[in-house]
Amino acid sequence: MRTAPRPADGPALLPPGGIGFLARGLLALALLAGFYLLALGIVGGLLAVDVLLAVNSAHPFGLGGLKVYAVSAVLAYPVLRTVFLTHRHKPAPEPLPGLSVGPAEQPVLWERVRQLADEYGTRAPDELRLVAEANAQVCEDVRLLGLLPGRRRMELGIPLLIGFNQAELDAVIAHELGHFGNKDTRIGGLTHSGRRAVAHTVHALHERAARNRAAHAAELAASAAVRRAKGRRTRTPQASGGVDQVLARIFAAYAGLYLTVSAAVSRRQEIAADLAAVRLVGRDATASALRRLPVIDTALEYHLHRYAMVGWEDGLLPLPGQVYGGLAHLLAEPGRREELGRLEPEAADAEHDPYDSHPPLPARIAAVESLPPDGRATTGSGPALALLSAPERTVAEVEAVTLPPESAGMTRLDWPELARRTGRARHAAGVDALRQAVGRDLPAAALLAEVMTGHLREIADRLPKSPQARAATGRAAREFTRPVLRSALSDLVLIVLADAGTADWDVSWAEPVRLRLPDAVARGLPAALDAAVADVPDRQPLRTLLADAGLPLPPAPC
């Protein structure tokens, strides 16, 4: 409905049912043909110059004539080579995203889609897939350049089902059906292959230009050799990419035109599809769905980044279904709702990209809201997820096919345990480093006792170091070591406190996973660590702090 390149993109015009299909199809065809005509034009133009000169010259095969023919050949060759002679690999069909669900598995959702398709008067999709993105899209496997219809597919993002109510989801489905009904998906394939052809040519010419540039740079470098022989630094002028660079620019300009025109057309299709949604499910539900799309997208990003994937590096994941399902907790938290609500105006300020195949959301919302009220309610319908049968299992199944394969072997934990294990894992590196520096495989508490009584300078010197820190001497070496020691010591203290039950990590949907320490420890720890790693180390403040927290250490030797 909003993002992601969509094979269904293609020219469309004006209100549904208008001059649309034929005109848009011809435009798509013309844009593609124009590309080949441009290439032929360049070659043909060069040929014409050669022929004209040859015919008008008294000495068509004199030295001058041969030079001109050679130059035109040099210019024409890369065009012929990249546009017509290179075999463009059709990308291997990627496996379809998400989970395909049949009517038997998801009867209610299918019924909803079919009912809306009936109301709109278009053929329902043949396949329904649940995907991981906060997005929805449709496409159609057309034949004969889009003249004959084909198998229709609709993708619905699980995050939309989690975040939307049923009326809003209806609006999304209706919008996508609008693309089918408006035959946008029929032209999509043509536009798509046109874009591919143009992109391929620009890319190939750029590659040739890069090779020319490398060769030219080598020549320039040779002429700087005299200065280098004097032991000096040299800088040579920018090498040029030659004729291919110029040709690449010409074709890139055409590609720009192509994208601008096709994007402009496809932006109109979006407006038309929005209108279809308004007709089917009402103005307010459509506007509400459009408004909440960026909110759900942002919330999803945040949820994945700060909650679901926090333990990824350590091989930890939430329970099956909660990787995406946890989004519901985040959206239900009142503080978060308010925060996310404030996002909307920002989305409205976003600058518009001329190549964007979708109009800016604020414009779409304004267009929808400018329609007269139709009295159809947006509220009162339950959460869209209720349309799924066995929602938890279904979300877990979508997860299983959309998460990277390495997730299969990961440990699945409930949220509090995930927070705890992830929190601990963040401090494991420092503890391990100290363990190695001390040279004994001690449990955390014993290790801390050792570090608090041992020779701190020596322990610090044995911590892992960067090459720069290793190379440093004297005071500089000390300055490099100080933050490393401080961070490792901090890790160790926190783990010991956690083991003693004094510190813990907890998950709250109102704020990111965080470490909970007794107030006195949280206040005093930074200064106590600073004192312990100072030039003249003083471990007493840390010792006192730990004793006050109920963790007395053996007395210091000095």
Added chain:
Amino acid sequence: MDVLTALGGGTGVMVVAAVSAYRKSRRAQRVAAAAPAPAGGGRAIDPTAYGMAPGDRIDTTKASSDPEGEAARAAALAGDWRTPAAYLEAAGSDWDLRWRRLGYLAEAAAEDDAFVKAWQAARPDDPSAALVHADGMVMLAGKLRGALGAQHTTHEQFDAFHRVLADSEAACLRAAELAPEDPSPYIARITIARGLGWSHERFRTLWAEVVSRAPHHFGAHRAALQYCCAKWQGSHELMHEFARQAAASAPPGDLLAALPLFAVFEQEYRDGNEDIYRLPATAAAVDAAWRVVAAAPAGHHRLPEVRHILANALECSGRYAEAVEQFQLIGPFCGAVPWTYYGSPLKAFGGSRATAVAGWEDAGRPAVPQV
């Protein structure tokens, strides 16, 4: 006229240009291949035949010999604070000399500050001790960052650099408080301004504090020139303008007349070619510096570093006889700008020296002109 002949003539010119560019690059390759590696510059010379030290006898760590400064530094590193204190205080209110001597002590403090701690414990309010402490931290920050470009500097290095530089600012303020008439704490802050990317406006305020105390301070001008250059917070234009004004306003005979040569070299190095030496303004600056150096008192503490930059400028300007003379006077040292900018200062120094000698020989060993 026949169209084809006209056009053919045109392409002919293009082809000739391409072929000549190709030949030039081939020639350059051959020259490079033929150049003997150590001497560079075209052909091997025997430095001893010209009263110069052989390549393997050149000290790459310093610009000249300064036994007194080196002794003070060695004493400081051995933990003795009295010797360095006396050395620094003997400079009196010759602020530029004080700044130069401070360099040796700050270098020691950046390596091991035990002597500074002992000094401050014995004389808590000694402005010299506070100054060495402050400038030592500035130098330590530089060591932590390393001398490479930002893309070759790690996060760890930047973090340490910024942490220590921020602390050094407070130390400079304390040193300035203890000796309000001394420009040195402000000059030390020029490096902080550069490292922390101060705005031009804030920098001007600092610079005003410096020049109100020491208007023609050589060390301060060299530090400020770094702030003004393109690789830090300035540009080629800003840098040349600063250097030109400093040289123009200095009293007659002052070595500040050589400041523009440091600016010229900054540009030469950044541009990676020697085109700037062909400009009339450069020629005039080189000539002015050469005259001032010729008239400078022999033991002036800034003379060695000025000779290094002047020797390079004379060589790049094709004034080989004068360049050879400067290389002879420099002696067996190359730990100075411009050479220290290069991966191998010795190779850069040796290459320039060989070019000067070869050029002088080719010109028939002309005499050095009279000032």
